Amino acid sequence: MSYEKPLPTITPANRPFWDSVKAHKMQLPKCKKCNKFHAPPREFCPHCLSEEFEWKAVSGRGEVYSFAVMHQSYNKAFDKDVPYNYAVVQLDEGPRLVSNVLGPNDQIRVGEKVEVVYDDVTPEITLHRFKRV
Amino acid sequence: MINIAGKYCIVGVGNTKYGKLPGRSPESLCVEAIRNACLDAGLDKNTIDAVVTKEPTSAPSHLFSTRVAQQIGVIPKVTTTLDQAGASNIGGVAYAMMMMELGLCTVAAVAFGDNPITGSRATYSRPSGEWAPYGLFAAVSGYALTAQRYLQLYDKKNKDMAPWPLGDRKWAAMNPNACYQKPMTLADHQASRWVVEPLHLFDCTSIQDGAAAVLVTSVERARDLKSKPIYVHGYGQGHIAWDIQTRPEYLVTGAKYSGEQAFKQAGITAKDVDFCELYDCFSIVPILTLEDYGFCKKGEGCDFIADNKTHPGGALPCNTSGGLLSETGMPGMQLIVEGVRQARGECGQRQIPKHRIGVVSNQGGQLHTHSTLVLSTEAKL
Numbered sequence: 048m049s050y051e052k053p054l055p056t057i058t059p060a061n062r063p064f065w066d067s068v069k070a071h072k073m074q075l076p077k078c079k080k081c082n083k084f085h086a087p088p089r090e091f092c093p094h095c096l097s098e099e100f101e102w103k104a105v106s107g108r109g110e111v112y113s114f115a116v117m118h119q120s121y122n123k124a125f126d127k128d129v130p131y132n133y134a135v136v137q138l139d140e141g142p143r144l145v146s147n148v149l150g151p152n153d154q155i156r157v158g159e160k161v162e163v164v165y166d167d168v169t170p171e172i173t174l175h176r177f178k179r180v
Numbered sequence: 181m182i183n184i185a186g187k188y189c190i191v192g193v194g195n196t197k198y199g200k201l202p203g204r205s206p207e208s209l210c211v212e213a214i215r216n217a218c219l220d221a222g223l224d225k226n227t228i229d230a231v232v233t234k235e236p237t238s239a240p241s242h243l244f245s246t247r248v249a250q251q252i253g254v255i256p257k258v259t260t261t262l263d264q265a266g267a268s269n270i271g272g273v274a275y276a277m278m279m280m281e282l283g284l285c286t287v288a289a290v291a292f293g294d295n296p297i298t299g300s301r302a303t304y305s306r307p308s309g310e311w312a313p314y315g316l317f318a319a320v321s322g323y324a325l326t327a328q329r330y331l332q333l334y335d336k337k338n339k340d341m342a343p344w345p346l347g348d349r350k351w352a353a354m355n356p357n358a359c360y361q362k363p364m365t366l367a368d369h370q371a372s373r374w375v376v377e378p379l380h381l382f383d384c385t386s387i388q389d390g391a392a393a394v395l396v397t398s399v400e401r402a403r404d405l406k407s408k409p410i411y412v413h414g415y416g417q418g419h420i421a422w423d424i425q426t427r428p429e430y431l432v433t434g435a436k437y438s439g440e441q442a443f444k445q446a447g448i449t450a451k452d453v454d455f456c457e458l459y460d461c462f463s464i465v466p467i468l469t470l471e472d473y474g475f476c477k478k479g480e481g482c483d484f485i486a487d488n489k490t491h492p493g494g495a496l497p498c499n500t501s502g503g504l505l506s507e508t509g510m511p512g513m514q515l516i517v518e519g520v521r522q523a524r525g526e527c528g529q530r531q532i533p534k535h536r537i538g539v540v541s542n543q544g545g546q547l548h549t550h551s552t553l554v555l556s557t558e559a560k561l
Binding site: 052053054055056086087093112113114115116117118119121122125128130131133135142143144145146147152156157158174 | 305307309310311312313314315316317318321324325326327328329332333373374375376377378379424425426430
């Protein structure tokens with residue numbers, strides 16, 4: 048069965064990110080000028096406005112900054128999933144990612160440690176999700 | 181800072197019915213609200229020389245304010261549509277005052293109108309930022325993340341926010357134009373379905389058609405009008421601006437800087453405020469706003485409202501027409517209108533006894549923007 052949920056919009060700025068997720072080795076842009084990571088990937092470093100980055104592997108570890116549980120479906124492709132959670136995860140390297148936390152919704156806590164897992168949703172696209180550690 | 185406290189005032193307020201208003205365009209709703217504001221002020225519409233609007237949320241469109249000017253039949257000296265999302269209504273009042281301070285206009289109509297029920301609701305279920313692949317849709321998704329972090333960090337539950345929506349409903353029962361007037365109990369609130377946990381349905385604003393407008397002018401120009409002028413003593417804006425993924429902080433909002441600026445201009449602190457009309461699209465928002473405005477400390481917002489002090493008869497009456505949660509989900513202009521009516525003392529059954537100083541908040545996006553207005557019956561505080 049084909050995957051019907053929305054997929055990330057790939058842009059020149061974020062393509063290396065989604066390629067790294069597809070390779071199951073997440074990378075984020077690290078600014079060559081100020082040495083800081085940022086996410087989501089942009090054309091210019093939001094910290095210093097440089098446009099020179101190195102793509103560096105990140106640990107994939109972090110903590111739940113916040114989360115919520117969606118009970119209303121706003122998109123047909125999610126009808127069967129409600130209630131489902133979504134979360135903002137703060138990586139140990141600093142940037143935050145939007146994602147989902149695997150496992151029961153009622154056990155997620157703000158501040159708990161999580162680790163990335165990769166979900167190959169189509170032959171071209173892999174989504175990062177997180178599991179509790 | 182240039183202080184213009186007491187130099188400009190709101191002399192007319194008007195609104196349409198709220199709810200389902202088939203066959204009406206956002207422009208025509210604005211015209212009706214402006215006409216009603218002119219009748220309220222006793223002002224000939226041809227004296228309006230500035231038209232300032234917030235873009236209709238459900239139908240963003242180019243040059244909206246000029247079409248409203250056309251439909252009220254005036255050639256404006258000043259016109260613009262501001263985009264600070266929900267914060268734009270108070271922003272429009274401030275823009276009008278700035279233009280008057282520069283001498284470019286004398287009477288401004290500031291209006292908002294929209295028809296999301298009979299027009300298109302699509303904007304209210306669109307993906308949130310880039311994050312539809314992870315299931316984030318609609319503005320509520322960001323507010324729920326903020327609410328969850330707040331409730332877990334301060335060890336509160338959804339029911340600790342409930343005094344706010346329950347208060348709105350009590351006020352709305354005394355407002356014939358409110359969309360939701362039926363009494364609501366804590367049990368009703370807790371039994372309402374989750375939309376996005378930790379927000380129940382009764383923590384979430386509704387979508388309604390309608391419009392509201394205010395007329396702003398100088399104190400000198402106000403003198404020969406029949407209405408009682410309500411003076412603007414403070415204005416502020418403050419914005420977290422960044423999306424929910426990237427913003428450095430969730431629990432201190434743009435309200436902090438906005439409130440500080442507005443209160444400083446007015447020369448007041450939270451203790452001087454008699455009543456508030458706070459933007460409450462979701463229950464968490466006024467709780468954060470009360471904290472950021474200095475009514476209580478960070479993390480104490482739920483405890484602050486626990487004694488129902490925002491309800492009718494309470495020590496700090498808030499959202500006296502029912503707020504976004506019970507009067508109408510229109511994004512904010514109605515709060516300025518109600519602030520003026522309470523300050524004038526013309527609210528009938530729901531009139532509060534002390535109404536010398538009122539504070540109105542607007543905010544927009546997913547807590548991206550914020551603006552604050554301090555109003556008073558007095559020219560000098």
